[in-house]
Amino acid sequence: MASKSYYPTMVVIYLLAMVLMIINPTTLFIIFTVVVLIMFQIVWFVYYQNSLKEETNQSLRELEYKLNKTMRYRDETRQQFTSLAEVLGSGLIRIDENERVREINTYAKDTFDLSDAIDQPYDVLKRHKTLYNLIHEAYLTERETRGQIVYNDRFFDINSAPIFESNLYHGCLVLIHDITQIKNAETFQKQFTADVTHELKTPLSALKGISEILLRDQDMPLEKRQEFDKIVFNQSERLETILNDLLIISKMDRLDYELNIKQLNIKQLLEDVIDLLRTQAEDKGLVVEATIADDTIYVDPLKMEQVLLNLVKNAINYTDQGQITIKGYIDKKEYVIEVLDTGIGIKKSDQEKVFKRFYRVDDARSRASGGSGLGLSIIKNVIRKHHGTIDLQSTFGEGSRFIIRIPRVQEIR
Numbered sequence: 025m026a027s028k029s030y031y032p033t034m035v036v037i038y039l040l041a042m043v044l045m046i047i048n049p050t051t052l053f054i055i056f057t058v059v060v061l062i063m064f065q066i067v068w069f070v071y072y073q074n075s076l077k078e079e080t081n082q083s084l085r086e087l088e089y090k091l092n093k094t095m096r097y098r099d100e101t102r103q104q105f106t107s108l109a110e111v112l113g114s115g116l117i118r119i120d121e122n123e124r125v126r127e128i129n130t131y132a133k134d135t136f137d138l139s140d141a142i143d144q145p146y147d148v149l150k151r152h153k154t155l156y157n158l159i160h161e162a163y164l165t166e167r168e169t170r171g172q173i174v175y176n177d178r179f180f181d182i183n184s185a186p187i188f189e190s191n192l193y194h195g196c197l198v199l200i201h202d203i204t205q206i207k208n209a210e211t212f213q214k215q216f217t218a219d220v221t222h223e224l225k226t227p228l229s230a231l232k233g234i235s236e237i238l239l240r241d242q243d244m245p246l247e248k249r250q251e252f253d254k255i256v257f258n259q260s261e262r263l264e265t266i267l268n269d270l271l272i273i274s275k276m277d278r279l280d281y282e283l284n285i286k287q288l289n290i291k292q293l294l295e296d297v298i299d300l301l302r303t304q305a306e307d308k309g310l311v312v313e314a315t316i317a318d319d320t321i322y323v324d325p326l327k328m329e330q331v332l333l334n335l336v337k338n339a340i341n342y343t344d345q346g347q348i349t350i351k352g353y354i355d356k357k358e359y360v361i362e363v364l365d366t367g368i369g370i371k372k373s374d375q376e377k378v379f380k381r382f383y384r385v386d387d388a389r390s391r392a393s394g395g396s397g398l399g400l401s402i403i404k405n406v407i408r409k410h411h412g413t414i415d416l417q418s419t420f421g422e423g424s425r426f427i428i429r430i431p432r433v434q435e436i437r
């Protein structure tokens with residue numbers, strides 16, 4: 025480098041000139057040496073200046089390169105951050121140290137209608153009071169803050185974390201998770217537990233009451249005692265039914281619940297179910313008719329039997345006179361089963377609800393038949409697990425038609 029060798033070189037040249045002048049101290053030689061020295065000094069100085077300039081330019085270029093590299097890296101990181109924020113599936117807002125919204129992903133914009141928020145002071149969030157309050161608190165306290173808000177009937181978990189760089193506060197990062205499903209599941213679970221308790225309480229109270237009477241009244245006439253015994257038996261059976269149904273439901277709710285798919289002759293199964301329940305129907309004076317197409321389908325035979333037993337039992341239970349018709353036919357890739365009755369029918373407003381757990385249109389009637397209100401919800405679940413559908417058409421006072429469509433071959437999904 026010129027700058028490094030400049031001064032030592034100059035010293036060497038001046039020393040050399042002085043030695044030469046001492047060896048040959050003539051006026052002409054001294055003048056000549058001084059002129060040469062001055063010219064050399066000028067030439068060397070110009071050269072030195074140029075190299076210095078070149079060195080500075082080189083450093084500048086290196087600095088520029090490093091700066092570009094850092095900016096590129098920053099842009100890439102920002103790009104990655106933005107992409108990450110977009111695929112996050114949750115809302116993300118970043119507020120900088122100047123109280124401005126510096127980052128807001130599409131999810132947050134769409135959910136809270138904040139498409140105009142970018143680069144605005146975070147006061148823009150004030151249109152959502154609860155969200156603003158949480159973020160405002162987090163911003164002011166410079167601490168991690170967590171809370172839940174409700175907006176448009178949805179529940180959100182808001183988590184705000186401060187950003188520090190070299191111990192300096194640089195705003196905060198807000199993450200917004202939609203927890204509506206979790207909340208709903210929580211509510212559903214609570215409701216379910218309350219329903220189960222209620223359902224178990226009824227037969228248990230009956231059993232307790234009757235045993236109290238039986239204990240108290242030892243001299244009760246045999247006829248009356250037999251009446252009570254019958255109630256005890258019925259209520260115990262009812263308890264057993266509820267517990268069995270609950271067991272089925274809890275099994276189906278498990279994530280690792282799997283069907284045991286086998287090749288099944290559906291005509292045979294339908295006929296077996298009808299044979300099993302025919303007497304029960306005929307005892308009520310009901311006519312049972314069946315037209316069933318022969319086919320082999322791939323289903324879980326035990327579950328399918330449960331579905332058909334439940335459906336036909338319902339038809340018998342909720343029909344006082346007339347006919348039960350069972351149809352089975354192939355419709356392209358599906359096998360369709362229809363169970364029709366000329367019973368009490370279901371009002372339009374109840375038609376969706378009957379598939380819900382514990383829902384009974386007429387509590388007294390269902391209880392009398394020993395029903396727990398879980399049958400249709402189990403059926404619906406089993407059919408869904410088979411990737412099929414169940415539909416209901418019904419006219420109140422005239423009858424009902426339940427239609428099940430099952431893929432004849434279960435595709436692996």
Ligand SMILES: Nc1ncnc2c1ncn2[C@@H]1O[C@H](COP(=O)(O)OP(=O)(O)OP(=O)(O)O)[C@@H](O)[C@H]1O
Nearest residue numbers: 338339342378384385386390395396397398399400
């Ligand atoms: N074929 C039908 N005709 C009229 N109402 C029906 C029919 N099937 C079901 N329902 C109504 O739907 C309700 C829910 O039926 P579901 O089978 O789930 O329960 P359940 O029959 O009361 O009891 P279980 O759990 O023992 O089957 C019944 O209580 C009844 O009110």
Ligand SMILES: [Mg+2]
Nearest residue numbers: 338395399400
């Ligand atoms: Mg039922």
